[in-house]
Amino acid sequence: MDLLTAFGCCVRQKKPQSKAQDFSRDSTVNDVSARVNDLTILDSKSRDVNDLDFLAPSVHYLETVFLNYIKENGLETDATIYDIEDLQSETPGIIRKKGEEVECPIDGKMGSAFVHTLQGADNVGMATHMLSYAWGYEIQDIVDTLVSVCESNNLDKKKTYVWICCLCNNQHRVVQQGDVSFEEFRNIFNKRVLGIGRIIAMMAPWNNPGYLKRVWCVFEMFEAYSSQKCEVQIAMPPKEKESLLEAIRRPTDSNGRNGLDDLFQTLANTKVENAEAYSQADKKNIIRLVDEGPGCYTLNVEVNHLMRKWVRSTVMDGVEEVVKRLENEKDLAEADDIQMRGEVAVFCAYVGSYLSGSGEHSESLKMHQRAFEIYDSAPGEDTYKEEKARTHNNLGTEYESLGDYENALDQHNKCRVIFEEIFGTEHENTSTSYFNIGAVKRKLDDLDGALEMYFKSIAIDEKVKGTDHIDTALGYSYVGRVYMAKEDYDGAVKMFEKSLEIREASKGKNHPDVAIGLGDMGLIYHMRKEYDKAIENHKKALEISERVLGNYHPDTGSCYQNLGGAYYEKGDYDNALKLCQKAKDAYLATFGAAHPKTETAQAWLDIVNEALEEG
Template sequence: MLPKLDGEQMSRLAVSAHYLETAFMSEVEDAGLSKGSTIHDLENLDMEKPGLIRSKGLNVRCPHDHQMGAAYVDCLSGEDHVGEATHFLSYSWSYTVGDIVDTLSDFCQANGLNPKRTYIWICCLCVNQHRVAASKMSGMTASSPVDFFTIFGQRVKRIGHLLAMMAPWDRPTYLTRVWCIFELSYAHENSCRVTVVMPPKEKELLELELFGDDGLDNIDVLYDALAKTRIQDAQASFQCDCVAILGWIETSTGYASLNHRVNQLLRNWARQVIGDLAKKHLSNPESDLATARVCNQIGLILDRNGEFDAALEVHRRALRIRLDLLGPQNARTAETWNSIGQALHGKGDNQHALLEYQKALDIREEVLGPQHFDVAITYNGLGQVLLSQGLLERALICFRKAIPIFLLKRHTHHRLIATCYRNIGLVLQGQGQLVDALEHFQKALSFRELCLGPTHPDTAASYCDIAALKKLRGDTIGAVTDYKKALPILEVVLGPEHPATQEVYEAIRSAHESA
């Protein structure tokens, strides 16, 4: 039996994770459905033919409005099955029921929670779908602005802990649904605890992809996916939901602020996930080549996140293993020296970075040949260090040795080509060759747009490179045009208050003043 609940507590009744994993999944199977069925498959809101969810309460009187047809949750009894909500699930109805249940079970296990006392408020089971279907038939929705704050606002604030379900890992459906984005932002804005959760199979796939040979590219895919939130482009099952939600946002927080808040929240989550996976792999005490490969990959990930000291520690562990098992004159050992050079350059230790890059270059040229792709990578890194030191001629020699090798792989390594073209542009600009510098900046932009898309921060950086150079040449109008192309990207990805965004604001203001 449930303890006696008041009216407000009754409105927050939720289904236990244990019930979902056992009885609910049995009902799904008995209905001829499977773990691969979506919530849309379970309940289509057809008035003539109730689905699995509405069938549960079809002949039960709702305890709230006392009409026939109750919410699924109001048909349950027993503390192991139903209770006052401890968590609010934010998800898409296009997710499979198996993924939803597996995600919640994994969340309980990972956090040491008793699934029989972890009660999940899920809209499809806790909102009366009989009333939603009736509203749909009458041309309205149960989620008018008034109902929204009643059903969602009060619930999520009182429950206090929102679970945002992301799947698949590289292109979350969640970020295409207006309700999901708004729920996540609203919970965060109202100081609710927000936990991003993922189906176990997606976590396993993410781990596999991150620590494979293409791990850095996959990190870029993940970060890029989590930096493209645009609630104004998201969809909802009912158009009037979009109108109501977008109207509220436009007159309150504004699109740019909400999108940035969501992007930052998700990118912080991604960093935490990557960090947790890295710790898991680094706990392996083995000193074999597989461990060295993973260490090198984790070091590159840490380097990408700006954690240079941590990256160096991991790379040096990989180096010890590879020196012991492979010796110094080996391509894999050279790879580690290259990675160490990159991390040292990242933390500003250019003198030692040059030494490590030179070790990598000597071995790679001897073992792999002067035209090998890895040799070009080392030349590019070496050139960046020399550029930082103001040694422009030597830097240019390195970049011009790298670029033709990169271009042989133009179909798969656009990002490296773009970086190298930008580096050459920076050298030429430093030498006063502004026309040639602009040409290289524009080539970098073309490759970044091709491989990263028009809304990536690196693409915005290319617009800023071009704008700054145009301003230097006296083309104020052209400079402002390119700064204004960069600005909306930075506002969404980094936020209006970020120093890089503020620099563009200032550059536009300064350009206008000098015009």
């Protein structure tokens, strides 16, 4: 059996046979390329068999001729691959139809692959990339994704040839031939991946990638990653870029969630071991291979690394685009479009928050400074007065994260002065300012000053938001931390108990906010050296966090860290080591290796390992 025919047989085995079948049963996913040459393709019959096996359509062809071909056959470009080629039907779809009366240059039989009907170097050539995707994706999205890859990497669309299984496999043979074994398929697939070398993994939507739900997609990512010889790039349709940027702009809702929470939840939920397949035997084989190789966790981390890379690039490109648009209005200092100026500055602020959540506090500080400069350059002293105050608050938060508490306090006080002037001393915005000043004073060891600010904030929140509001609970929690720093452990317990009571009343007993409250209780018992009680509370917190947020969520990582710390103090180093490793795994999966939380978790691991070595 030749390479092309064998690969085609495998595809039939791995892919659902009908567009009517559930999308969750889709299993073919195809990856990208690497071998480039400038050979002009004039006659596919004259090509070497191995060359023919790697022929692929150009992005130029897909964007122009192929999309028109779809329309000419009575379909819209939002059709999926299932819509244009139903492999269960004896009647050829438009992919098989294209090569129905063409002799296959591989086996000399009638019925060729779609790609072998194409002519001209602008349309077809040796694959430079391989697309890994799902047949449930819309054709327009696939094409838009590939065009975006070319534009973002300055690639010539006429010289960028993408191997796509539905077009490059001979679908006539897929329908005609029987199945092949998993191992034979794997060997054929390896030749394909290594022969091309550049993989474009198409993931959509960004906040719930269907790609990661398909075990064959996971397999392609695994093979590319394991080879250490392939470049893997995550790409998404441009509309996903807009969706992500819109999420970044979305303000915090009544539950304290925003678009950044969606992003980190997506990363926390990345678990290739949960992917599905039509054939459970295939899934078992693939997960076994992953476990025997890098392991599912390592692959999850790699996928998240690529996802974070795409997100950061998209977000920073978005900033440059909106700032450039403002500067094109003439000069930044002369621009009179107040609405546009405000939109740009607000977007910079949201991006600053994203960078802060990712642990990039220096870059976040720069972004908030950029927002302030845009506001401050507007004519009129009172223009953007409230926005400037909010930016002072954001700057204060970033200075605090960087350990520059004096500048943090200065920025928060500037915010307070403006908020008191605009809103008075009993407004929720002013409450936020008091709270943040209290947080910095606590870190400056001005504990009495911190208590004064926290209690002022709580008094406003109880009056404006109610005694059962989560912000009120947060205030009591931080008062408890000050009492803990003052070694008033009884006072701290009372504050933490009050905070936990409010959290449970307002959110229910199985909410992540309740897990945070239980964590506070665990910490105070830890400080009192009541380690069994500390462990009991941390276990309750961990149970909620694992169930609701998942093992890799950063809040779950904090639960692992806290519980591990309690076991360490109790002298149970084995359990401490396991939990501290889980904490690091959670932070690494979501944030990456350079994040402060990941570094702190590693420091704890070093401490526990040292204790184990000392016996």
